[in-house]
Amino acid sequence: MSEIISKIKKQRTFAMIKPDGVLRGLTGEIVRRIEVCGLKIVALKMIKATREQIIAHYPMSDQAWIDRLGEKGLSTFEGLKLDPKHFLGTDNKSEIGRNVAKSLIDYMTSGPVVPMVIEGIQAVDMVRKLAGHTLPFKADMGTIRGDFSVDSPAIANVENRAIHNLFHASETLEEAVKEITLWFKPEEIMEYNRAGDDIMYSKTY
Numbered sequence: 408m409s410e411i412i413s414k415i416k417k418q419r420t421f422a423m424i425k426p427d428g429v430l431r432g433l434t435g436e437i438v439r440r441i442e443v444c445g446l447k448i449v450a451l452k453m454i455k456a457t458r459e460q461i462i463a464h465y466p467m468s469d470q471a472w473i474d475r476l477g478e479k480g481l482s483t484f485e486g487l488k489l490d491p492k493h494f495l496g497t498d499n500k501s502e503i504g505r506n507v508a509k510s511l512i513d514y515m516t517s518g519p520v521v522p523m524v525i526e527g528i529q530a531v532d533m534v535r536k537l538a539g540h541t542l543p544f545k546a547d548m549g550t551i552r553g554d555f556s557v558d559s560p561a562i563a564n565v566e567n568r569a570i571h572n573l574f575h576a577s578e579t580l581e582e583a584v585k586e587i588t589l590w591f592k593p594e595e596i597m598e599y600n601r602a603g604d605d606i607m608y609s610k611t612y
Contacts, residue, residue, distance in 0.1 A: 416608060419449070419596075420530040421577045421586035422538075426518035427556075428573040429453070434521055437551055437574060440537055441525060445607045450524035450587075450596045461515045463589055467508055470501070477504030479542065483561035494565045503564065514569035522590040528608065531580050538576040 422441070424434055434453075441448060466472045477500030484491040491498045495506075525534055539550025542560060546553035556573050563570040577583035587596075 416528050417526055418528065418530040418580065419524055419526045419587060420534050420580075420583040421575075421590065422523050422525055422534050423575040423590075424521040424523075425571075425573055425575060426514065426520060427571040429519045429521060431555070431573075433555055433573065436555075438523075440551060441523075441534065444533065444537065445603075446525050446527035446530060446533060447599075447601050447604075448523050449526045449598070450591050451521065452523075452595070453519050453521050455518075456516055456520050458512055458516055460589070461512050464515075464586065465508070465511065473504035473508060474500050475504070476507040477501060480504075480507065480560040480564045483542075483559055484564075487561055489561065491564075494561075506567070507560075507564065507569065510563070510567060510569040514571075524587050524591060524596055531577055531583055534576045535578065538574050541572060542570070543572050 424437055428434065428437060438448065438451075480503050481491055481498065481500055484494075491503070495503060497503060527533060537551055539546030539552035541552075543552045543556035543558045546556070548554060551574050552572050556571060558571045560570050577586055
C-alpha cells in the first residue's frame with residue numbers, strides 16, 4: 408500500500424466534548440456515534456481545561472476569527488428581525504466577537520471537557536459530518552448537534568454567554584495536528600487494531 412493511501416486510511420483528527428455535553432450525560436452517546444461508524448478513538452481523557460489551554464486552542468489573536476464570531480451573531484439577529492444595538496448596545500462585529508471570545512473562555516472552563524483523538528478514513532471530514540453545523544438550530548437531524556442541542560447565537564449574545572453546541576471538531580487536517588499536539592502527549596495516543604477493521608477497510612474476497 409502506498410504511503411499516501413495509508414495516511415488517508417489512518418488520518419487523525421481532534422474532537423472535544425464540551426462542558427454542556429459532559430454535564431448533560433452525553434459523553435457515552437457521542438463516543439458511541441463516533442465508534443459505530445467505524446472510526447477509532449486512539450486517545451481520550453476527561454479534564455478541567457485551564458484558561459491558558461482554551462486561549463491556546465482558539466485563535467483568539469486572529470482578528471478575522473473574532474470578526475467571524477461577531478458576524479455569526481449579527482446574521483442571527485438579522486434573521487430574527489431584531490436590532491442588535493437594542494439588545495447588545497452595539498452592532499460592531501469586532502466588539503461583539505470579542506465579547507463572544509471572552510464568553511467562550513468562561514464556558515469552556517466552566518466544567519469538565521473530554522478531548523479525544525480519532526483515527527480513520529478521512530477522519531477530519533467524517534467527524535465534522537457527525538458533529539453537524541456549528542450553529543445547533545442549523546444542524547441536520549441525525550448529527551450530534553442536530554439531535555441534542557438547539558441554541559442560537561442571538562440568544563447566547565443577549566444572555567452574555569457562549570453558544571452551547573456540545574462538541575468541537577477540527578475543521579482541517581492542519582488544525583487537527585495543532586490541536587492534538589496541544590492536548591495530548593505522543594505517549595497518550597494508542598496504536599491498536601480494532602475488531603472489524605479488516606472487514607471495513609480491507610479486501611476480504
